[in-house]
Amino acid sequence: MSEYEFRLITIDDISEMVDLLIDRQTLESEELALLRNSCLNTTYITDSLEKLFTSSKVIGIGAFDNGKLAGYIIGEIKIDNRRGRHVWIPYEGIAIRSDQSSELIRNLYAKVAILWLEQGCFMHYTIVPLGNQVYYDAFIKLSFFIEQVHGVMNIEEYKPFENVSDAKIRVANRMDSETMGNMYTIIQSYQNSSPCFAPALPEVLTDIKNGYKCAVEDDDAMIFIAEKELRGLGFQAYWPIAPDLMVPDNGVELSVAGTYYSQMGNGVGKKLMNEGYRIMKEKGYNSIVADWRIANLASSTFWPKCGFKPIAYRMARCIDSNLAWANFNNPSVNQL
Numbered sequence: 001m002s003e004y005e006f007r008l009i010t011i012d013d014i015s016e017m018v019d020l021l022i023d024r025q026t027l028e029s030e031e032l033a034l035l036r037n038s039c040l041n042t043t044y045i046t047d048s049l050e051k052l053f054t055s056s057k058v059i060g061i062g063a064f065d066n067g068k069l070a071g072y073i074i075g076e077i078k079i080d081n082r083r084g085r086h087v088w089i090p091y092e093g094i095a096i097r098s099d100q101s102s103e104l105i106r107n108l109y110a111k112v113a114i115l116w117l118e119q120g121c122f123m124h125y126t127i128v129p130l131g132n133q134v135y136y137d138a139f140i141k142l143s144f145f146i147e148q149v150h151g152v153m154n155i156e157e158y159k160p161f162e163n164v165s166d167a168k169i170r171v172a173n174r175m176d177s178e179t180m181g182n183m184y185t186i187i188q189s190y191q192n193s194s195p196c197f198a199p200a201l202p203e204v205l206t207d208i209k210n211g212y213k214c215a216v217e218d219d220d221a222m223i224f225i226a227e228k229e230l231r232g233l234g235f236q237a238y239w240p241i242a243p244d245l246m247v248p249d250n251g252v253e254l255s256v257a258g259t260y261y262s263q264m265g266n267g268v269g270k271k272l273m274n275e276g277y278r279i280m281k282e283k284g285y286n287s288i289v290a291d292w293r294i295a296n297l298a299s300s301t302f303w304p305k306c307g308f309k310p311i312a313y314r315m316a317r318c319i320d321s322n323l324a325w326a327n328f329n330n331p332s333v334n335q336l
Contacts, residue, residue, distance in 0.1 A: 004104075006111045009060035009072050011053040016069035017062075018045045020095035025245055027098065028131030032311050034152050034248040034287055035131070045245070048092055052076065059119065060093070061112040063104055071096030073108045075126075077119050082204060087116045089126035091246050091312060094135065105138035113319075122319045127246075127312050136313065144315040146294050151308030152248060153288045158277045158307050161270035165226065165263075167233050169275040172216050172223035179225060179232045181213040186234070186258030196295040212256075222252075224275055226259070226268050234259030234268045236276050238288075246312055247289055252280050254290040264298065273306050 009017070022045060029036035039045070052058055052074070060074030073094045075087040096104050116124065126144065128135050172180065188205060191198035215221050215237060222238040234257075241253040254276065259269045280288060290308055292299035328334065 004063040004065055004070060004107075006061055006063055006108070009062040009074055011050065013062055013069060013072070014046060014049045014053070017049055017072055017095065018042055020069060020071065020097060021045050021049075021092055021245075023098055024095040024129065024132070028129050028311075031131035032152070032309070034154060034251075035246065035311065037243050037245075037247070037249045039243050039245050039247075045092065048245070052090065052092075059087075059112065059115050061108050061115070063096075063108055071100055071104045071108055073105070073112050075112065075116060075124070077116070077121060082201070083123055083125070085120050086123035086125060087119075087121045089124070091127040091129065091244075094126070096134070100134075102134045102138035102141065105135065106142055109138075109142055117319065117323070122321045122323075124317045124319070126315050128315050129246075129312055130310055139315050142317065144317045146313045147316045148291055148314035149294050149300065149303075149310050150246065150291045150312040150314070151289070151303060151310050152251070153290070153307045153309070155277065155281050155286055155288060160274045160277065161267070163267060164271035164274060165228075165233075165267035167226040167228045167266075167268055167271060169224055169226050169271055172225050172235070174216050176216050176223075176225060177213045180216055180223070180235065181209055183232055183235055183258065183260075184209040184212040186260060187256065189261070190258075190296050190298050191293060195297070196293055198293070222279065224272055224279075226272050232260075233263045234272055236272045238276065238280065241289060248287040250285055251287040251289050252283075252285045254288050257290075269302055 022040065022042065025035065025040050029040065057077040058074050059077060060072055062072040063070045073089060075089045075093060078088050079085050094105065113124065126139060128139055130136060188200055188208065190196065192200045215223060220239055224236045226233040226235065236257040237255050239253050239255050241247055241251055243249045243251065257272065290303060292303050294300050326333065
């Protein structure tokens with residue numbers, strides 16, 4: 001590996017970061033055509049990176065080869081109720097020169113991770129592009145694991161399901177607040193069960209339930225409810241989405257969807273997907289984006305059957321917080 005100068009990346013390095021990111025995304029779009037969008041330009045990417053540096057606490061490292069940037073990783077220091085104190089590497093937070101290998105990414109991470117730990121961040125999350133195997137290979141070799149899949153469906157390629165449920169699919173209205181509120185547990189119960197094992201935190205569940213109940217009042221939301229004999233069986237909820245580097249132009253987001261476990265295998269989800277596809281196509285959208293937990297067996301098998309293709313993974317790594325004291329800089333360790 002070449003000898004690089006590793007140093008803190010700053011807002012002054014943005015112009016070189018933009019060049020690397022445009023090259024990365026150009027390669028991504030060769031593998032994933034829907035990513036060849038209006039955001040793949042210098043102005044948009046410059047604005048996005050400047051916003052990251054000015055609106056949040058960003059710590060990153062760049063590798064410089066004879067004074068020229070060969071690769072970088074930047075992460076946002078974040079705190080929230082679900083993940084606690086953590087680092088978030090956004091989709092645009094990592095790029096290397098096309099002639100570089102995964103080893104450069106691993107070395108960049110080795111340098112910057114020390115700085116993140118100094119901030120008390122032992123959980124590290126990253127959105128990994130999938131058009132170029134080098135990024136995924138690097139994070140797998142850094143002991144990251146796949147947590148979430150981000151996928152895109154080309155509406156023109158959708159093949160409607162046959163042998164679907166005889167449930168009625170209708171558009172939700174403001175009178176469906178309680179119906180939606182009752183269905184807030186669907187996704188969370190799948191996430192909470194084996195083999196996903198995601199905690200069902202009461203404070204988070206309360207927020208989700210309130211969000212479901214209020215969704216029917218959102219004029220931008222397009223919600224479909226599957227029901228039989230006036231009983232809700234499942235739902236899908238769509239929202240318009242602004243394009244960005246990992247969102248196609250003229251796309252719509254399938255933000256939340258679920259079918260009660262008792263209805264699994266009856267074709268309810270398939271009928272909802274057929275209707276969602278039909279309406280979105282009529283509205284002129286050319287793609288649907290969605291994301292799902294890879295350990296959720298129901299979602300990770302169903303969405304690919306619908307035609308969603310992965311474009312990025314959310315990967316994570318949890319570093320044992322005992323490292324804060326159980327290290328060789330601690331005199332008590334050296335006294336053993």
